[in-house]
């Protein structure tokens with residue numbers, strides 16, 4: 025019998041705000057432990073939370089980017105549990121009335137566009153961070169109260185690779201929208217994985233195993249590559265997997281039992297009495313909607329259709345947004361957009377990285393690259409000379425046509441001038457001439473090279489080849 029995996033992901037993402045969710049403490053990574061705290065995020069008695077306006081906006085903005093519907097009524101709830109890194113003994117979250125509902129993420133997977141539906145994305149607060157030493161443990165509350173968006177997917181994912189691509193697509197969307205910096209190194213994205221297996225074709229779901237607190241996408245993929253076969257083996261051996269929570273041991277490469285899963289009512293959710301429900305009006309929603317940006321996949325598809333670029337080039341401009349914007353400006357009305365893309369991706373990028381510079385350091389406008397490509401395209405300069413023009417353009421910022429004029433680098437397409445050089449080359453290389461006449465076609469390339477050399481790279485190579493061949497065959 026064949027088995028299939030059913031995977032759903034709960035992805036927690038720290039929002040890109042200056043301050044925390046309910047207080048004015050900085051939302052920033054890397055400070056000394058417990059230096060970015062106040063009575064509110066330490067959960068001291070008698071304090072009142074005040075919702076962070078930007079976090080409310082970013083949550084709804086994420087909803088727009090995920091094609092969600094935005095309810096006109098949302099509220100906050102207390103999720104009660106004891107844990108050392110949660111000073112209040114409860115977490116403020118959104119239980120039954122979240123700020124966004126439904127939606128989906130489209131992404132490229134195995135040569136097609138795959139879609140994973142989103143159940144909801146709701147707003148909550150992050151907790152502190154425990155560190156365990158030899159003889160004691162410490163808690164850092166700098167992270168407590170940082171706004172956190174939890175994006176819950178439907179169980180639409182069927183493989184570890186698909187989970188991996190979904191997470192990357194989701195991350196790209198949130199970075200594009202400036203909802204989150206999604207810096208994995210700083211723990212800004214964490215993921216809970218729900219996975220079960222069932223005989224292929226069966227619609228009933230198997231017992232759900234949750235793998236908690238994954239902090240890398242490759243870890244998610246590896247954990248699933250371990251967990252799916254493990255569950256299939258268990259089912260084949262006649263066992264029924266229990267619903268449980270497991271942890272991933274990244275070093276050993278295995279998942280192991282953590283606890284049997286508590287049910288939702290164990291948390292004793294109830295409406296947060298210190299916060300008003302959130303009821304956005306039209307004007308507020310329109311302000312947030314205006315912040316929505318083109319999605320990464322849409323951008324890639326636009327670059328392919330608008331500029332006739334191959335997918336690999338469009339992928340580069342999807343991943344590097346400033347570079348793509350530079351290209352798009354440079355390629356505006358270009359006769360050869362692919363030519364412009366080549367210069368941006370190969371030459372410009374290489375120069376920038378060689379000199380440790382960014383696009384803002386450039387001394388020339390994007391349009392100058394189009395001019396350079398046009399000069400090559402029209403035969404005004406050879407592609408070899410174009411390399412020199414580019415370096416000159418890069419260092420001086422002078423327009424390519426002006427550089428070519430100043431330096432006298434225009435390609436010689438004057439037949440008479442090239443004929444003269446060809447005659448000189450033929451006279452000086454009798455050996456190669458004999459070789460060619462004796463049937464060695466490669467000798468022509470050598471002679472052509474000599475013509476280019478003598479003309480200092482300015483002879484039109486195609487023309488030089490034609491003239492040489494005609495003279496040698498006559």
Ligand SMILES: [Zn+2]
Nearest residue numbers: 047049062065
């Ligand atoms: Zn605080």
